[in-house]
Amino acid sequence: MTAVHPRPASAGGPGQRARRARSALRTLGFLSPWLIGFCVFFAYPLVSTVYFSFMRYDGFAPPTWVGLKNWTYVFADYPFFWPALRNTLWLVVVMVALRVVFGLGVGLLITKIKTGAGLFRTLFYLPYLAPPVAATVAFVFLLNPGTGPVNTLLARAGLPEPGWFNDPAWSKPSLTLLALWCIGDLMVIFMAALLDVPKEQYEAAELDGAGPWQRFRHVTLPNISPIVLFAAVTGVIATMQYYTEPLVAAKVASGVIGGSGQQFEPGYPDRSTLTVPQTVYNLGFQRFDTGAASVVALVLFALAMVFTALLMRRRSGFMPAED
Structure with missing residues (x-):
C-alpha cells in the first residue's frame, strides 16, 4: 500500500496569511514609537518646509502660491x-x-x-x-x-x-x-x-x-x-x-x-x-x-x-x- 502523506498547507493559505499579518502588526507595534517620532518631528516639518518655500506666508494671512519667487529672492536679492x-x-x-x-x-x-x-x-x-x-x-x-x-x-x-x-x-x-x-x-x-x-x-x-x-x-x-x-x-x-x-x-x-x-x-x-x-x-x-x-x-x-x-x-x- 502506498503511504498517504498530509498535503502541506499552501504558502498563501488563510492560516499563513494570518500569521504574517500578526507578525507585521507586532513589528509595527515595536517600531511605532520611532515611526511616530519620525513623522511628527522630521517628515512633517520637512514636507511643510518644502511646501512653504513656494508660498508667500507671513504667519497671519493664508499662504498664497508664488512659485519660485522665494528662491529667486534668497539667491539674488537677499x-x-x-x-x-x-x-x-x-x-x-x-x-x-x-x-x-x-x-x-x-x-x-x-x-x-x-x-x-x-x-x-x-x-x-x-x-x-x-x-x-x-x-x-x-x-x-x-x-x-x-x-x-x-x-x-x-x-x-x-x-x-x-x-x-x-x-x-x-x-x-x-x-x-x-x-x-x-x-x-x-x-x-x-x-x-x-x-x-x-x-x-x-x-x-x-x-x-x-x-x-x-x-x-x-x-x-x-x-x-x-x-x-x-x-x-x-x-x-x-x-x-x-x-x-x-x-x-x-x-x-x-x-x-x-x-x-x-x-x-x-x-x-x-x-x-x-x-x-x-x-x-x-x-x-x-x-x-x-x-x-x-x-x-x-x-x-x-x-x-x-x-x-x-x-x-x-x-x-x-x-x-x-x-
Whole structure:
C-alpha cells in the first residue's frame, strides 16, 4: 500500500496569511514609537518646509502660491544669504577640523600623563560646562582690543594686537578659539576611545621597531577611526546650526548688549559673524517671511546632507576600507 502523506498547507493559505499579518502588526507595534517620532518631528516639518518655500506666508494671512519667487529672492536679492553661507562653510571646514585635531591631541596628552591626570581632565572639561551665552560674553571681554587682558599681554610682549571680534579678518578665528576652549566633550570621547586600544598592538609595533608616529598612524588611528568619523559628522551638524555664539559675540563686540530701541547690524563686524541659521531667524521671525526662511532652511538641510554623505564614504579617510 502506498503511504498517504498530509498535503502541506499552501504558502498563501488563510492560516499563513494570518500569521504574517500578526507578525507585521507586532513589528509595527515595536517600531511605532520611532515611526511616530519620525513623522511628527522630521517628515512633517520637512514636507511643510518644502511646501512653504513656494508660498508667500507671513504667519497671519493664508499662504498664497508664488512659485519660485522665494528662491529667486534668497539667491539674488537677499543681501545676507551669500555672506552667511560663506561664513558657515568656513566654520564647517576650519572649526570642525581643528576641533577634531585639538580634541584628539588633548585626549592623547592626558592619557600619557602619569601624575595629576584627573586634575588636567577636569580643567579641560570645565569650560564645556559653561553656558554658551556666558562663555561667549566672557571670551569677548577677554579679547577686547582696547581693554582686554589678552591684548594687554601681547602689547607688553611686543607682539601684534589683533582686533579679534571687532575685526572682520579675526572674527571667525576668534569664534574658532572659543570652540577650541570648549573642547571638553570631544576630549572625553577621544580619551575613552584611546584607552580602549589594545595594548598588545602597541607592544607588537614596538617589537617591530615602530616609532611614536608609526604607532599612532598604524595602531592608534585605525582603532579610533569610527570615533573620528563620529566627531566629524556631529561637528558638521552642530556647526550647520551655529547660532548663539556668533550672535552674542557680534552684539557684545558692537556694544549692543541689551535693551529696546538699539540698532544692531547682523553679523558684526561687516557680516563676518553672520551664519545661515541667523538668516533663517531674520527672515522668519523678524521679517515674517516664512517662505524665504523655508528656502534657506532647505539649503542648510541639503548642505548638511552633502557633508555627512561625503564624510560617511569609506574613502573619505576616516574609516579604513574593508578588504
